Amino acid sequence: xGSGSAANAASITAELDKARLEYxxxxxxxxxxxxxxxxxxxxxxxLTIDEALALSRARKxxxxxxxxxxxxxxxxLLDGERPAAKVRAFVLPIARKALTAQVDQLVRQITNRDVAxxxxxxxxxxxxxxDVTRGLPPARALLVVPDGVLWQLPFQALIAPTGxxxxxxxxxxxx
Numbered sequence: 001x002g003s004g005s006a007a008n009a010a011s012i013t014a015e016l017d018k019a020r021l022e023y024x025x026x027x028x029x030x031x032x033x034x035x036x037x038x039x040x041x042x043x044x045x046x047l048t049i050d051e052a053l054a055l056s057r058a059r060k061x062x063x064x065x066x067x068x069x070x071x072x073x074x075x076x077l078l079d080g081e082r083p084a085a086k087v088r089a090f091v092l093p094i095a096r097k098a099l100t101a102q103v104d105q106l107v108r109q110i111t112n113r114d115v116a117x118x119x120x121x122x123x124x125x126x127x128x129x130x131d132v133t134r135g136l137p138p139a140r141a142l143l144v145v146p147d148g149v150l151w152q153l154p155f156q157a158l159i160a161p162t163g164x165x166x167x168x169x170x171x172x173x174x175x
Contacts (some may be wrong), residue, residue, distance in 0.1 A: 061173065062136055065145035066128070071095050073147075075132045081140065094127050100149045102127075107152055118159060125158035125166065133170075141171035 062079040073092040094102075102124055109117035128150075133142070144155050155174075156167035166172060 061141040061143040061171075062133075063143045063145065063175075064129075064132055066092075066147045066150050068096050068099060068148040068150060070097075073099060073128075075128070077132050079136065079140065090131050092127055092131075096148065099127075103149045103153045106157075107154075110154070110157060117157075121157055121159040121165075124153070125160055129155075129158060129166070130161070136170075138170055141173065142166075143173050143175055145175050 060081075062077060062081075064078075065076045067074045067076070073094055073096075075090040075092055077088045077090070078086075102120060106117055106120040106124060108114075109120060136142075142155075146153065146155075156165060156172050158166045160166055160169050162169065
């Protein structure tokens with residue numbers, strides 16, 4: 001019978017929903033009692049925009065989060081010190097494959113103490129940080145949230161247009 005199996009499916013769906021809710025309630029209660037457990041499992045709640053602004057102000061840092069896709073990379077900048085602070089988005093015209101190649105090359109050159117790394121360090125600064133940090137006061141620290149291959153990139157070794165390393169231009173941290 002058609003209607004019997006539909007009723008059965010609805011009953012199973014209801015049981016599944018109930019089990020999901022019970023599991024969620026159990027996890028929430030567990031994390032309330034053992035807050036460190038949630039952190040150790042790498043399960044954190046995403047920050048709201050207000051929490052991110054508060055973090056930016058407290059750390060005296062601008063937050064830049066990168067997202068790398070197949071065809072382009074994106075940077076999202078949030079600076080709590082700016083009046084009417086909003087998230088500013090930047091399209092970085094570099095595809096994942098090219099970015100991966102450039103990061104790999106720079107890391108390899110640094111590892112091998114190849115002085116030619118300066119060219120790659122300048123290029124990657126131009127692509128990743130030049131537009132994003134333009135207009136940020138030099139005293140403003142940068143909290144970098146990398147993505148994909150950018151976790152391997154030592155941002156502090158990138159070279160700004162002034163010719164000096166990013167780390168000499170501004171404080172840098174990762175999240």
